[in-house]
Amino acid sequence: MHIAEGVLSAPVLISSAAITVSGCIPGLRKLDYNNMPRVAVFSSAFFVASLIHVPLGPTSVHLLLNGLTGVILGWASFPALLVALFLQAVLFQFGGITTLGVNTLNMALPAVIVFYLFSPLLKKKSKVLVFIGGFSAGFVAIFLSSLLVALSLFFTGKVFLNAARFIFLTHIPVMFIEGVITGFIVVFLRKVKPALLEGIVK
Amino acid sequence: MVRVEIKSKDSLLLRLDTRIGLIYVVLFSIIIAVSDKISVVAFGLLSSFFLFLFSRIRWFSLLHRLVFVNIFIAFLWLILPFSMPGELFFSIWKFNVTKEGFMYSLLITLKCNAIVITSITLLSSQGIFRLVHALSHLKISNKIIYLFFLLYRYVDVVWNEYLSIKRALQIRGFKFSTSLHSYKTYAYVLATLFVRSYNRAENVHKAMLCRGFNGKFWILNHFKLGYKDLIIGSGMFFNILFLTIVQWSKIIF
Known part of the structure; x- marks a missing residue:
């Protein structure tokens, strides 16, 4: 879901970079040198997850896990995803310098939104509720991310309407897969390491 | 290993002060990304290609990265030329390609490749430690x-x-x-x-x-701005200046 360099228009690039910078401010305020190693682990897990492909019928898709990052890191998702995307841009040329702002916004804003919507559910005792919370976090995060990607293309020019629509539609199966996997992950974490779900950045 | 290394022979450009390279990549990418003139973008691509030749990075390292980048661009080529309204350019089977759509797709392709080749040459080749170090100098x-x-x-x-x-x-x-x-x-x-x-x-x-960590990063090898760095840096500066002038003045290109 990275948008390549040179595609988007200047107003889209500039405004989303500005929102990303302002999103990073509360995130950085919550980060200190004690919780940073934990945040870095989630950044790298986000990075690694995007390298792992899961099968879907005849093809395969790669995970994004920004919903999971969101419910665990909250506002710290902005800096955490920013550095992961920067590393991807430098190592593999996925995304790039000028699109760093918009790509971070498209991943991190949904993460923060699902943090507010679903992280209370993850603290419930019932396993079913925890699964539902995780599923919704994964599903809604990808839903919003692909919507934002489609919108950033659409705001660049109406000519991208078809491309934007195509990107959104192809992500619908990804939403379900992310939902299911995030759901199982939070149930597992709840059992094995509940401290992680209590929020490691306070 | 997750890392994909850039293979190259030793060259002056790879030993360039990373701070200069980083600033150049950022300025260059911004100008190319916002440009709407195909002449500016084409010249940008040409300059990034020369930079690549000068860096003596192996062709393979460049090409297999460019393939991945251009997958997204290829996807846009499947849609954009057909959906942009304008003058008829040519038609494939029943689908009409407009001149505007074709030129716009071409512009995007050139932009993307110009920026990517430059950042492969100057950033990806530098190694993360030098990059982190350069970032720490840039506030x-x-x-x-x-x-x-x-x-x-x-x-x-x-x-x-x-x-x-x-x-x-x-x-x-x-x-x-x-x-x-x-x-x-x-x-x-x-x-x-x-x-x-x-x-x-x-x-x-x-x-x-x-071991006494308190959030401070200690760096062993400091950057030294030598006269070679300054010469390359001023060449880069003039390239940026040239692109800016062509982009935002009324010169017809």
Whole structure:
């Protein structure tokens, strides 16, 4: 879901970079040198997850896990995803310098939104509720991310309407897969390491 | 290994002060990304190509990265030329390609490749340590730099953990398929990965604290701005100046 360099228009690039910078401010305020190693682990897990492909019928898709990052890191998702995307841009040329702002916004804003919507559910005792919370976090995060990607293309020019629509539609199966996997992950974490779900950045 | 290394022979450009390279890449990318003149973008591509030749990076390192980048661009080519209104250029079977659509797709392709070739040449070739160091000189928040550095450190750790869990699965005869069981197993693999990496990060952090870590980064090899750096840097400066003038003046190109 990275948008390549040179595609988007200047107003889209500039405004989303500005929102990303302002999103990073509360995130950085919550980060200190004690919780940073934990945040870095989630950044790298986000990075690694995007390298792992899961099968879907005849093809395969790669995970994004920004919903999971969101419910665990909250506002710290902005800096955490920013550095992961920067590393991807430098190592593999996925995304790039000028699109760093918009790509971070498209991943991190949904993460923060699902943090507010679903992280209370993850603290419930019932396993079913925890699964539902995780599923919704994964599903809604990808839903919003692909919507934002489609919108950033659409705001660049109406000519991208078809491309934007195509990107959104192809992500619908990804939403379900992310939902299911995030759901199982939070149930597992709840059992094995509940401290992680209590929020490691306070 | 997650890292994909850039292979190259030794060259002046690879020994360039990373700070200069970083500033150049940022300015160059911004100008090319916002430009709407095909002449500016074409010249930008040409200059990035010369930069690449000058850096003596192996062709293979460049090409296999460009292939990945251009997949997204190829996808746009399938849609854009047909959906932009304008003068008829030519038609394939029943679909009409407009001149505007064709030129716009071409502009995007050139832009993307110009920026990517430049950043491969000047950033990806530098190695992360030098890049982190250069960033720390450019007034980027110290926390971001520390986070980036730790991320880079942990990516390999997490990746190797993943490989060992995956091997354990394979030994037990597990095969991925499109089924709930598969997704569940997969989720547990990832969750185990998180827990293990988290514990490991905690241990590393405690060990760092024991050794007196207080958030400050110590750097061994400092950048020295030599006259060669200044010569290359001024060449880059004039290239940026030229592109800016052509882009924002009324010169007809």
